[in-house]
Amino acid sequence: MTLAGLFALWLLMSGLFKPLLIGFGLASVLVVGWITSRMDAQDGDHLDIRLSPLRLAGYLLWLLAEIARANWSVMRIILSRRMPVRQHLFRVPFSQKTDLGQVIFANSITLTPGTITVETERDNFLVHALGYDENDDEALAEMDRRVAQVETAGGV
Amino acid sequence: MFLVAAVSLLVSMVIVLARLFAGPTLYDRVLAVNSFGTLTVLFIGVLGFLTGRPDFLDIALLYALINFVGTIAILKFFRYRAIGDVSASRELGQ
Amino acid sequence: MNAVDVFLEVLSWALIVSGSVFVIIGSLGLWRLPDFWARLHGASVTESAGVILLIWGMCIQAGFTLITVKLIIIGIFLFITGPTATHAVANAALVTGWRPSEAEGLTGAEPEPLRPENEDDALDGGEE
Numbered sequence: 001m002t003l004a005g006l007f008a009l010w011l012l013m014s015g016l017f018k019p020l021l022i023g024f025g026l027a028s029v030l031v032v033g034w035i036t037s038r039m040d041a042q043d044g045d046h047l048d049i050r051l052s053p054l055r056l057a058g059y060l061l062w063l064l065a066e067i068a069r070a071n072w073s074v075m076r077i078i079l080s081r082r083m084p085v086r087q088h089l090f091r092v093p094f095s096q097k098t099d100l101g102q103v104i105f106a107n108s109i110t111l112t113p114g115t116i117t118v119e120t121e122r123d124n125f126l127v128h129a130l131g132y133d134e135n136d137d138e139a140l141a142e143m144d145r146r147v148a149q150v151e152t153a154g155g156v
Numbered sequence: 157m158f159l160v161a162a163v164s165l166l167v168s169m170v171i172v173l174a175r176l177f178a179g180p181t182l183y184d185r186v187l188a189v190n191s192f193g194t195l196t197v198l199f200i201g202v203l204g205f206l207t208g209r210p211d212f213l214d215i216a217l218l219y220a221l222i223n224f225v226g227t228i229a230i231l232k233f234f235r236y237r238a239i240g241d242v243s244a245s246r247e248l249g250q
Numbered sequence: 251m252n253a254v255d256v257f258l259e260v261l262s263w264a265l266i267v268s269g270s271v272f273v274i275i276g277s278l279g280l281w282r283l284p285d286f287w288a289r290l291h292g293a294s295v296t297e298s299a300g301v302i303l304l305i306w307g308m309c310i311q312a313g314f315t316l317i318t319v320k321l322i323i324i325g326i327f328l329f330i331t332g333p334t335a336t337h338a339v340a341n342a343a344l345v346t347g348w349r350p351s352e353a354e355g356l357t358g359a360e361p362e363p364l365r366p367e368n369e370d371d372a373l374d375g376g377e378e
Contacts, residue, residue, distance in 0.1 A: 013316075065256070067298050079275065084286045110333035111294070113299070114294075117339045117340075118337070118341055128287060136356075160266070168276070175280050175281050184286050194301065198300070198305075201308060210317045
């Protein structure tokens with residue numbers, strides 16, 4: 001399964017279908033599979049993806065709109081003459097259960113300009129904001145809710 | 157159109173380089189290097205379209221990979237003074 | 251040259267030119283903003299808006315080819331690693347004990363003291 005995926009990636013990246021190149025592709029796919037299985041025996045670290053694809057797509061669209069809005073406000077700060085910076089470091093609680101959900105939330109916070117996840121704690125993120133105002137907490141709480149909805153409990 | 161993009165990417169690369177030389181702290185410089193890497197990836201891609209040689213995109217992809225790993229390696233080195241197995245070198249240091 | 255072609259041409263023009271503008275604004279922010287913590291945000295403008303708009307514009311120019319697949323792979327990769335690298339820089343600065351300056355009337359949250367050594371999680375431990 002994984003090997004087939006890797007081989008498809010090779011074909012997409014090379015776009016050439018000569019026997020020699022396909023042979024190279026097969027060889028490298030097999031070598032990678034062998035190395036990965038050795039590494040897997042070493043630490044047994046697994047990532048199970050428990051996200052619903054449809055909701056993830058919806059979330060990404062919402063995130064794009066959010067990024068556009070945040071970009072606009074950061075752009076106004078950068079281009080204005082006095083640069084009305086209002087820096088603040090604050091805690092944001094998260095409610096995602098899986099590691100992957102938390103990573104998506106933290107990365108989304110960092111991806112929207114104006115807020116950056118600086119540190120992760122047991123059930124909070126430390127977030128640094130460039131132009132902080134009191135609505136930011138509410139906006140981040142909504143993002144938290146939306147990421148938590150993307151997660152599916154128990155791989156449904 | 158790609159000429160516009162290429163020129164503006166070049167301009168911003170010069171600005172980022174200025175920040176890279178001005179510093180003042182280590183983290184400013186690491187940030188500037190990372191930003192410069194992202195701009196380089198975009199620039200190589202645009203250059204591929206500009207010269208009509210889309211093979212450049214392979215180079216851009218490779219550069220994106222190297223840029224990320226490089227940034228993480230630099231930060232890890234300055235934090236632990238070691239790039240390999242952190243826990244082993246920490247025991248050696250104690 | 252039918253209407254769809256014209257529309258796509260104009261759309262990709264708009265995307266690439268606005269992406270270029272955002273790239274310049276981001277690096278201008280990296281240069282103009284007063285201190286390191288603010289500059290992080292300038293860099294993230296380049297990383298989000300600039301990358302997304304430029305890659306989209308180039309995808310539309312390339313049409314349905316393998317080039318588009320490569321562009322999308324580059325885009326996804328930058329989309330994931332860009333924030334991660336920014337977070338790594340900010341986190342390294344915070345761990346060395348450097349705190350951002352706060353705006354008037356606001357007190358910053360202080361990070362929890364680092365947990366005692368956690369053997370199976372070496373990257374999360376303290377510096378010493």
